[in-house]
Amino acid sequence: MDSEPSPxxxxxxxxxxxxxxxxxxxxxxxxxxxxxxxxxxxSADDADLIVINTxxxxxxxxxxxxxxxxxxxxxxxxxxxxxLAIGGCVAQQEGERLLRRxxxxxxxxxxxxxxxxxxxxxxxxxxxxxFAATEVIDVEDYRFLTxxxxxxxxxxxxxxxxxxxxxxxxxxxxxxxxxxxxxxRPWREVVDxxxxxxxxxxxxxxxxxxxxxxxxxxxxxNARGDGDDFAExxxxxxxxxxxxxxxxxxxxxxxxxxxxxxxxxxxxRLAQWLHLPVQAGSxxxxxxxxxxxxxxxxxxxIDYVRSVCPDLSLSTDIxxxxxxxxxxxxxxxxxxxxxxxxxxxxxxxxxxxxxTPALKxxxxxxxxxxxxAERLQRxxxxxxxxxxxxxxxxxxxxxxxxxxGESARxxxxxxxxxxxxxxxxxxxxPSLIGRLTKVAITGARSxxxxxxxxxxxxxxxxLA
Ligand code: SAM
Ligand code: SF4
Numbered sequence: 001m002d003s004e005p006s007p008x009x010x011x012x013x014x015x016x017x018x019x020x021x022x023x024x025x026x027x028x029x030x031x032x033x034x035x036x037x038x039x040x041x042x043s044a045d046d047a048d049l050i051v052i053n054t055x056x057x058x059x060x061x062x063x064x065x066x067x068x069x070x071x072x073x074x075x076x077x078x079x080x081x082x083x084l085a086i087g088g089c090v091a092q093q094e095g096e097r098l099l100r101r102x103x104x105x106x107x108x109x110x111x112x113x114x115x116x117x118x119x120x121x122x123x124x125x126x127x128x129x130x131f132a133a134t135e136v137i138d139v140e141d142y143r144f145l146t147x148x149x150x151x152x153x154x155x156x157x158x159x160x161x162x163x164x165x166x167x168x169x170x171x172x173x174x175x176x177x178x179x180x181x182x183x184x185r186p187w188r189e190v191v192d193x194x195x196x197x198x199x200x201x202x203x204x205x206x207x208x209x210x211x212x213x214x215x216x217x218x219x220x221x222n223a224r225g226d227g228d229d230f231a232e233x234x235x236x237x238x239x240x241x242x243x244x245x246x247x248x249x250x251x252x253x254x255x256x257x258x259x260x261x262x263x264x265x266x267x268x269r270l271a272q273w274l275h276l277p278v279q280a281g282s283x284x285x286x287x288x289x290x291x292x293x294x295x296x297x298x299x300x301x302i303d304y305v306r307s308v309c310p311d312l313s314l315s316t317d318i319x320x321x322x323x324x325x326x327x328x329x330x331x332x333x334x335x336x337x338x339x340x341x342x343x344x345x346x347x348x349x350x351x352x353x354x355x356t357p358a359l360k361x362x363x364x365x366x367x368x369x370x371x372x373a374e375r376l377q378r379x380x381x382x383x384x385x386x387x388x389x390x391x392x393x394x395x396x397x398x399x400x401x402x403x404x405g406e407s408a409r410x411x412x413x414x415x416x417x418x419x420x421x422x423x424x425x426x427x428x429x430p431s432l433i434g435r436l437t438k439v440a441i442t443g444a445r446s447x448x449x450x451x452x453x454x455x456x457x458x459x460x461x462x463l464a
Contacts, residue, residue, distance in 0.1 A: 010048040011041035015068055018055025020208050020249065021179075022088060024159045026053055028114050028145045029087070036118045044072055049083045049121070054090035056174050059351035061090050062101070069102045076104055083124060085109060085117075089178035093354065095132045110134040111164075111179055115145050136180045144185045147193055149200035156404045156416075156434050158202040160193050161185065162217065162233065163209030168252060169357050170279075171290045172319060175210055177355040182210075184217030187233050194240045203434055204245040204271075204402055204417075207237065212248050213255035231259040238267040244436060245402055245419070249275045254292045256301055264309035272309055273421040276301070277317035281336030282329035285322055290357060295336060302340055313343040313390075313420030318379055321350045321372030323363035330375050337382055343390045343420060344447070347379045384446070391422065391444035398454050399424065401439045403432045418449070428453040 012033050016026045029051060030040065041047040052068050055061055065086060076082050083106050091098055092110030099108060106124050113120065113133045120133050137143075144161060166175050167182040194205050209215065215230040238246055246269045251260075253276055263270055276298075280286055283294040306312060318333060337345070349372040352358065352365040401424050403416035413425045414432060416439075425448060426439050432453070439451040 008037055010038050011046050012038040012049045012051065013041040013044045013047035014051045014053060015044075016053045017061070017064060018053070018057065018088065020159055020206070021161070021210070022053055022055055024161050024208060025088070025111060025114055027147065027159070029053070029117060031148055032114060032117050032145065036121070044075060047082065049085065052084070052086045052088075054086060054088035056089040056093050056178055056353065058348060059353070062094065062098075065090055065098070066102055069104050073104045083121070085120070085124075087111070087114070089174070091132070092134050092136075092178045093174065095134045099130050099132055106130055108132045108134070110136065112137045112142070115143075139181050139183050142183045144189060146189070147196065149197050149202065151200045154197065154200040154202050156202060156402065157204045157206065158197045159206050159208050160190060160197065161209065162190050162207045162212060162215055162248075166210040167214070168211060168254070168292075169290050171288065171358040171361055171363060172279075172322065172350060172353070172356060174353040174356055179210070182214065184215050184229075187218045187236055190217070190233065191236050191240060194237050194243060198240060198242040201434065203243070204247065205237070205243060207233075207246070207248040208250075210250060211252040211255065213251050213257070213260055228257055228259050230255075231257065231263055234260070234263050234267060234270060238263075238269045243269055245269055245271050247271045247273060247421070251276050253278070253298050253301055258304060261301070261305040262308055264305065264312060271421065272311060272419045273313045273315075274305060275315045275317075278336065278340075279317060279319050280322060280325070280329070281333035282325075285325055285329045285332075288324055288361075288363060289319075289322060290361075295332065299336070299339065311420070313418075313422065314340060315344045315346070315421070316340070316342050318345055318347040319350050320347065320375035320379055321367035323350070323358060323366055325350075325367055325375075334378065334382055337379065337386065341386055341390060342383070343422070344387055345379070345383050347376055347383070349373065349376050387447065388444065391447075391449060394418070394422065394441040394449055395444055396441065398438045398440050399449070399451070400436055401426075401451075402436050403428070403434065405433055406430065423448040424451055425449070426451040426453055 014026050016022055044050050050072055054065050072084055086105050086108045091108035107130055109120055162185050165180040165182045213230050215233055218229040218232045278298055279289055281295055399418045401416040403414050407413040407415040407425050410425045414428045415425050417423055424439055438454040440454040441449050441451040443450045
C-alpha cells in the first residue's frame with residue numbers, strides 16, 4: 001500500500017515585538033505552520049518564510065517594522081522564493097497602507113488571521129497580487145487556537161490565553177482597535193490546555209489576557225462577568241494535578257474584586273505576585289485616561305490585597321506626560337509609587353496612537369518631550385531605590401525557587417523565580433530544572449537575586 005508522501009519541510013523565522021500576547025501568538029503561528037511542514041530556522045538566512053510580528057502599543061512601531069523589513073530586503077533579492085509576511089497589531093491597524101509603505105512585504109495579516117496562515121500562504125503562492133488579511137472574526141464565531149505542547153519543546157513555564165481583545169476604553173490605548181472586542185475562552189478549554197502543558201513538562205502556567213479580571217467564560221452562555229468568574233477560573237486551574245505554580249496577567253483595577261484578591265490567600269498554587277497597572281497617581285489624570293477608578297479606590301485595593309497576602313510582590317505600569325498632566329498631577333504619581341512600594345514597574349512616556357479615544361476626546365499630546373523625559377527619569381530613579389529595598393528584603397532568607405533552566409546571562413548558574421516573580425541565580429545541578437527548591441539568598445543585583453542552593457541543613461527562615 002502506498003503511504004502518503006511526507007510534506008516537504010521548510011523553515012520559518014519569526015521576529016517578534018511586543019507583549020506576552022504576541023509571544024503567545026508566535027507560538028500559535030509556529031504550531032499552525034508546523035503542521036504545514038515548517039520547522040524553526042536558526043536565522044533568517046536559512047528561512048523560506050520570515051514573519052515579523054508587530055506591536056503598535058507605543059510609537060515608533062511602524063519605524064521598527066520598516067527597519068526590520070529593510071534588513072531582509074537584500075535576502076529577498078538573493079532568494080526570490082523567500083516569503084516575507086508581517087503580522088500583529090501594526091498589520092491590523094495599517095492594512096493596505098503597510099503594504100504600500102513596505103514594498104518588500106508579500107502580505108500582511110492581523111491577529112485573528114493566524115489560524116488562516118496556511119490559506120494565506122496558498123493565496124500568496126497562487127496569485128501575483130500582494131494582500132492585507134485583516135478581517136476580524138465576530139465575537140460569536142471566534143474560536144481560540146488550541147495549543148499542542150510537545151515534551152521536546154515545552155519549557156518549565158508556559159502561557160495560556162484565556163481571553164482575546166478588550167472592551168475597555170482607556171483613552172491612550174490602541175489595543176481595542178487592533179485586537180477587537182473581548183472574548184472569553186470557555187473554562188474547560190483553559191483547564192484542558194493547562195493539563196496538556198503540565199503533561200508535556202510545564203510546571204508554571206501564566207494565564208494571559210488584556211484584562212483577565214473581566215473574564216466571563218465560566219457560565220455556559222459566556223455572559224458578562226463581574227470579576228468573580230475569574231476567581232472561579234483560578235480555582236479550577238489551581239486544582240489541575242501536577243501544576244506547581246499559577247500566575248496571571250494583566251489585571252485592570254476596575255474588575256479586581258475582593259474574591260480575586262482572596263485567591264492569593266486561598267489557592268495553594270497561585271503565586272504571590274500581582275501586576276496591577278495604575279498608569280497614573282492622580283485621580284484627575286486617571287479620569288482623562290478613562291480608567292474608571294480613582295487613586296483612592298486603587299489604593300484601597302492595594303491595602304486590601306496586602307491585608308490578605310502581606311508578602312505579595314506587586315508590579316505596575318506607569319505612563320508619564322499624558323495629555324494635560326500638570327507638575328502637581330505628576331507629583332501624585334511619585335507619591336503613589338512611594339506609598340505602594342512596588343517590586344518593579346514598567347514606565348513609559350505617553351505617545352499618541354491612532355484610533356484611540358484620546359484623539360476623539362481631543363486630548364492632544366501637549367506635554368513637551370523634555371518634560372516627559374525628565375518625568376520618566378524621576379519615576380525610574382525613585383523606583384530604582386524602591387526595587388533595591390524590596391529585593392533587599394530577601395537577603396538572608398531562604399526562598400522557594402522554581403528552577404527554569406541554566407542561566408543565559410550567568411554561565412554555569414541555574415535560574416528560577418521566587419513566588420514573587422523575582423529572578424534568582426545560583427549554582428546547582430541541572431537535575432533541579434523543573435523542580436521547586438530552597439535557595440539561601442545571599443545578595444541582590446539591580447533587578448535579580450543571587451543565592452546558594454540550600455540543603456536541608458540551612459537554618460535561614462523560609463519566606464515563601
Ligand atoms: N491591558 C493592560 C492594562 O490594562 O493595563 C495593558 C495593555 S498595554 C499592552 C501595556 C502598557 O502599555 C499599558 O499598561 C500602558 O502603561 C502602556 N501604554 C499603552 N498605550 C500607551 C501609549 N499610548 N503611550 C504610552 N504607553 C502606553
Ligand atoms: Fe488597553 Fe485599557 Fe484594554 Fe488594557 S484595559 S488593553 S490599557 S483598553
